[in-house]
Amino acid sequence: MSKKINNDESCSEKNHLNSGSCLCGKITFAVKAFLPLVGHCHCTMCQKFHGAAFSTFVEVKQQDLQWLSGEKLLTSYRAENNSVRKFCSCCGSSLVFESTFNRTENTLEISLAAFDRFAQDDSSNEIIPSPDAHLYVASKVKWLTINDGLPQFKAYRDNN
Ligand SMILES: [Zn+2]
Ligand SMILES: [Zn+2]
Numbered sequence: 012m013s014k015k016i017n018n019d020e021s022c023s024e025k026n027h028l029n030s031g032s033c034l035c036g037k038i039t040f041a042v043k044a045f046l047p048l049v050g051h052c053h054c055t056m057c058q059k060f061h062g063a064a065f066s067t068f069v070e071v072k073q074q075d076l077q078w079l080s081g082e083k084l085l086t087s088y089r090a091e092n093n094s095v096r097k098f099c100s101c102c103g104s105s106l107v108f109e110s111t112f113n114r115t116e117n118t119l120e121i122s123l124a125a126f127d128r129f130a131q132d133d134s135s136n137e138i139i140p141s142p143d144a145h146l147y148v149a150s151k152v153k154w155l156t157i158n159d160g161l162p163q164f165k166a167y168r169d170n171n
Pocket of ligand 1: 033034035036037038099100101102103104
């Protein structure tokens, strides 16, 4: 094999950005910093949209998200409650969630699983956002048992 492998360890430059992509790879993005809220959301809309038991979103400031490629492929779905979900029109990957609350705060939520790399600390260890709660567990799927010890809220964080 003549192809050279670009090894992260040989690269002395620290990675300052968190970056991710959709399934087909046409949409790529970078995020400068994460806000501390990272929830596993068990609402019915997240279940249907992700085709999964729950979604995991990390909150970021709008200005900290930069689309690197494929932004034109983003398609939006607006639900009855005026929340907007953005996904890749080629592969269907769910990337962004925006509630009316997010819009007033100029924040967004991004699917944590869409990230490929995380920013590194001074010892080159990735700084991985860690989920802090289960939300909307009132609509949790019946075939999942939550046993990770994180706080569980029937609805959103502060209205249990
Ligand atoms: Zn895609
Ligand atoms: Zn949800």
